[in-house]
Amino acid sequence: MHARRAIVFRRMGRVAVYLILIAATLVCIFPFLWMVSTAFKTMAEVYRIPPTFIPRKPTLENFSKGWGYADFTTFTKNTIFVALTATLGTVLSSSFVGYGFARFRSRLSGLLETVLLGTMILPVQITLIPQYLLFHKLGWIDTYWPLIVPSWLGGGAFNIFLFIQFFKTLPKELDEAATIDGASSFQVYTQIMLPTVRPVLLAVTVMSLVYHWRDFFLPLVYLNSMNKYTISIGLQFFQSAYGNVRIGMMMAVSLLALLPVLVIFAFAQRYFIQGIKLSGLKS
Numbered sequence: 001m002h003a004r005r006a007i008v009f010r011r012m013g014r015v016a017v018y019l020i021l022i023a024a025t026l027v028c029i030f031p032f033l034w035m036v037s038t039a040f041k042t043m044a045e046v047y048r049i050p051p052t053f054i055p056r057k058p059t060l061e062n063f064s065k066g067w068g069y070a071d072f073t074t075f076t077k078n079t080i081f082v083a084l085t086a087t088l089g090t091v092l093s094s095s096f097v098g099y100g101f102a103r104f105r106s107r108l109s110g111l112l113e114t115v116l117l118g119t120m121i122l123p124v125q126i127t128l129i130p131q132y133l134l135f136h137k138l139g140w141i142d143t144y145w146p147l148i149v150p151s152w153l154g155g156g157a158f159n160i161f162l163f164i165q166f167f168k169t170l171p172k173e174l175d176e177a178a179t180i181d182g183a184s185s186f187q188v189y190t191q192i193m194l195p196t197v198r199p200v201l202l203a204v205t206v207m208s209l210v211y212h213w214r215d216f217f218l219p220l221v222y223l224n225s226m227n228k229y230t231i232s233i234g235l236q237f238f239q240s241a242y243g244n245v246r247i248g249m250m251m252a253v254s255l256l257a258l259l260p261v262l263v264i265f266a267f268a269q270r271y272f273i274q275g276i277k278l279s280g281l282k283s
Contacts (some may be wrong), residue, residue: 039063039252046248063256066249070241072256074227080220082144082211082230086151090208090260091201094155099189103175106197113164120157124217130219139243142224147215151208166200167193206268209263231257 033053038046040058067073069276102112135146154160170193194201216232223229229237235257239250 020056035251035255038248039255041248043246043248044187061063062252066238066246066253067256069246069249070253071226072231072234072238072253075231075254076227078144078228078255079213079232083209085144085148086212087205087208089148089152089203090155090159092155093152094159094204095163095194095197095201096189097154098160099162099167099193101160102167103172103185116157116160118175120161128221135222141222142228143222144228146222147212147218149214155204159208161199162204163197166197170196201241202268206264210264213264214259 018212036055037055039062040060042057042059042061045052045055045057101109103117107145131146131150133139135141138145139148140146174192174196175188178192183191213233215230216236219230219233219235223233235254238253257271
């Protein structure tokens with residue numbers, strides 16, 4: 001009897017947890033669903049009271065007109081260039097540095113790793129001023145260099161940490177066997193290590209692509225010319241100029257800007273999760 005009650009209570013508790021999770025999911029996803037709905041509404045229906053969730057007369061006019069009100073084609077091209085170039089630099093440099101930390105040990109290795117991990121707790125705003133002054137001296141303000149070059153100089157402490165932890169799990173016999181066969185350290189890195197760490201490579205690639213695609217803060221600081229804006233700055237410009245009166249268009253162009261991130265997440269969701277799991281690997 002007690003066993004049956006325990007089973008019933010356990011099932012009821014599980015159902016309650018599922019109901020709470022479903023309710024929380026609906027609350028979180030509702031703004032996105034409302035954005036999608038508004039993107040297909042006419043101007044009259046956007047301001048209709050009481051509001052309607054499902055458009056009565058769906059229209060694609062908001063997408064075509066909204067895209068044409070600002071030069072979103074140029075903004076998208078700029079974002080693709082910055083995101084791909086920075087992501088390539090992130091993957092190559094962070095894997096190279098992680099390989100060095102994991103395979104070439106010295107007396108200062110522990111200290112350097114501690115300093116590296118310490119930089120992860122520093123907010124971007126703390127290093128912004130010295131970085132801005134440096135890039136200003138180099139004449140890089142209003143160029144893409146401040147958005148790309150740092151990715152080629154390490155790729156970020158978190159990404160390096162992922163590679164370090166993953167490289168440490170690989171047996172050193174791989175390196176020794178390749179060295180005996182006459183391979184250099186760089187050949188070991190490119191021909192043996194990189195193919196072996198394919199899961200973390202994909203995880204870092206996906207996370208870096210999403211980060212650079214939606215990055216707003218750094219382009220806002222370093223870019224001044226409209227023809228160099230990324231899509232996140234372009235959306236802010238559109239909102240300031242037209243968003244308050246053309247809400248349907250604002251939602252339509254926001255949905256188009258978000259679409260690549262949704263596609264990446266849909267096809268590479270497991271690599272996001274894998275990136276989180278990899279960060280907990282034991283050394």
